[in-house]
Amino acid sequence: MSETTATTLADDVHWLLARLARSFGAVEQEAIAELGITLREYVVMTEVHAGPGRSQLAVARAAAVDKSMMVTAVDRLEARGLLLREPQPTDRRIRALSLTDEGQRVLAAAAQAVRSAEMQLLAVLPQSHRTALLESLQALAAEAVDTGYDAACI
Amino acid sequence: MSETTATTLADDVHWLLARLARSFGAVEQEAIAELGITLREYVVMTEVHAGPGRSQLAVARAAAVDKSMMVTAVDRLEARGLLLREPQPTDRRIRALSLTDEGQRVLAAAAQAVRSAEMQLLAVLPQSHRTALLESLQALAAEAVDTGYDAACI
DNA sequence: TATTGTTATACTCTATAACTATA
DNA sequence: TATAGTTATAGAGTATAACAATA
Numbered sequence: 001m002s003e004t005t006a007t008t009l010a011d012d013v014h015w016l017l018a019r020l021a022r023s024f025g026a027v028e029q030e031a032i033a034e035l036g037i038t039l040r041e042y043v044v045m046t047e048v049h050a051g052p053g054r055s056q057l058a059v060a061r062a063a064a065v066d067k068s069m070m071v072t073a074v075d076r077l078e079a080r081g082l083l084l085r086e087p088q089p090t091d092r093r094i095r096a097l098s099l100t101d102e103g104q105r106v107l108a109a110a111a112q113a114v115r116s117a118e119m120q121l122l123a124v125l126p127q128s129h130r131t132a133l134l135e136s137l138q139a140l141a142a143e144a145v146d147t148g149y150d151a152a153c154i
Numbered sequence: 155m156s157e158t159t160a161t162t163l164a165d166d167v168h169w170l171l172a173r174l175a176r177s178f179g180a181v182e183q184e185a186i187a188e189l190g191i192t193l194r195e196y197v198v199m200t201e202v203h204a205g206p207g208r209s210q211l212a213v214a215r216a217a218a219v220d221k222s223m224m225v226t227a228v229d230r231l232e233a234r235g236l237l238l239r240e241p242q243p244t245d246r247r248i249r250a251l252s253l254t255d256e257g258q259r260v261l262a263a264a265a266q267a268v269r270s271a272e273m274q275l276l277a278v279l280p281q282s283h284r285t286a287l288l289e290s291l292q293a294l295a296a297e298a299v300d301t302g303y304d305a306a307c308i
Numbered sequence: 309t310a311t312t313g314t315t316a317t318a319c320t321c322t323a324t325a326a327c328t329a330t331a
Numbered sequence: 332t333a334t335a336g337t338t339a340t341a342g343a344g345t346a347t348a349a350c351a352a353t354a
Contacts, residue, residue, distance in 0.1 A: 007265050008204055009217060013272050014178040015197055016291040019218050021171035023298035028168050043169055043308060050162055057312060063163060064173050064308055066345070071314060093312040093353045111161050118167050124297055125290055133290045136283050137170040143278055144177035154197060154218055211335060220322070225337060247330045247335040 018154045024121055031117040032110045036080065040065065042114065044073045045099060045107045048083065052098040055088075059097055064144075082106055172308045178275055185271040186264045190234065194219065196268065198227045199253060199261045202237065206252040209242075213251055218298075236260055 009015050029039050037045070047063045048054070054062075060070040074097065077083035082103035088094040099107060122130050163169050183193045191199070201217045202208070208216075214224040228251065231237035236257035242248040253261060276284050 007200060007269070009197060009200055010292050010295065011288070012197070012200070012268070013276065013288065013291070014175065014182050014193070014268070016288075016295050017171055017175035017178055019298055020291065020294055021168065021175045022218075024168040024171055026299065039168070040308060043163060043166070046161060046163055046166070055312070064176075067313075068315080068347090069345075091312085091354070095313070114166065114168070115161070121294070121297075122167065124293055129286065129290050129293075132283065132286050134165070134167065134170075136279055136287045137167070137174060138164050139278055139283075140174055140275070141164065141170050143275075144173055145180065154194060209335065221336075222324090222338080223322075245331075245335085249336070 015154060022154070024118070027121060028114050028117045031113040035106055035110050035113070037077070037082075037106065037110060038073075040069075041073050041077055042107070042110045044070070045077065045082065045103060046111070048097045049099055049104070049107055053096045055094040056085075056097060077103070169308060176308070178272070181275060182268050182271045185267040189260055189264050189267070191231070191236075191260065191264060192227075194223075195227050195231055196261070196264045198224070199231065199236065199257060200265070202251045203253055203258070203261055207250045209248040210239075210251060231257070 025039060032039065032042055043063050044059060044065065047059045051059075051062070056070050056074060057067055059065075060067045065073070074083060074085060078085050081100055084098045084100060085095045086098070088096050122133075125133065179193060186193065186196055197217050198213060198219065201213045205213075205216070210224050210228060211221055213219075214221045219227070228237060228239060232239050235254055238252045238254060239249045240252070242250050276287075279287065
């Protein structure tokens with residue numbers, strides 16, 4: 001039992017994660033703004049590209065996006081002609097998602113912009129630290145729980 | 155120039171950060187819920203404790219909390235008797251913040267709960283990786299920019 | 309009865325901009 | 332003119348729950 005609370009914000013992993021997520025988000029959103037898509041839409045497109053033909057719900061779960069917010073994202077992407085929402089004959093409840101050719105092009109451009117921004121943001125870390133960071137974040141993400149979270153980032 | 159976009163979400167640092175921030179936030183918010191404070195209020199209290207007597211704005215900047223949202227947090231903490239908002243004779247625009255004795259107690263309990271939750275969340279990582287992760291996050295946070303971010307976490 | 313997709317609602321967070329009082 | 336704190340407002344995100352269609 002310590003005599004007093006000595007913790008600083010810099011030792012608070014949640015605070016660091018939230019602060020960096022906001023900072024990275026601001027920079028990367030800016031980087032893809034000219035493509036006319038949001039960062040969430042980029043995430044959805046990435047997941048659709050990784051496994052085309054899946055249902056909205058499957059993509060939503062993989063991307064950790066709420067299913068009702070998924071509707072808005074898919075609506076916008078479909079309206080812009082970047083994504084197809086096709087009925088599935090085997091299970092008529094499901095709409096199979098896939099990218100159009102234009103969607104593939106926009107995703108490729110967005111991915112490049114995001115990666116470039118990320119490289120700059122991570123540039124303060126030596127390469128070995130960068131790899132270690134990514135591996136640690138991935139290991140933690142594998143265990144991440146989403147119990148629903150309506151609180152602020154910070 | 156690659157033939158196609160091969161990126162997965164698991165390689166996207168922003169997505170990992172945002173996902174983990176939400177997951178950690180959910181768990182830690184739950185851990186301090188019984189103390190009647192939010193995670194943001196905990197962050198504010200931590201910063202006030204680290205440097206008592208500072209103005210609201212100084213604390214807001216250190217905690218990366220918007221100054222208008224700071225008002226709400228301080229209002230609630232003051233109403234609960236956890237924090238003092240005292241006029242500063244030298245500059246009468248400033249309200250110096252400090253924790254009450256009860257505030258110190260609540261903060262100590264919250265800090266312990268948060269640290270305990272964080273230890274469990276980080277348990278999947280070996281100790282050396284945990285230290286490296288913290289150091290990398292701190293290095294990145296030192297360079298973090300807050301340009302204002304109205305986009306979603308994910 | 310359970311699941312997919314959709315819609316509606318209420319609430320919170322956030323950005324922005326005004327406003328006051330001081331400096 | 333600039334700063335600290337406050338307030339108001341509008342917009343966006345989110346949780347929740349309902350709902351229709353299908354399994």
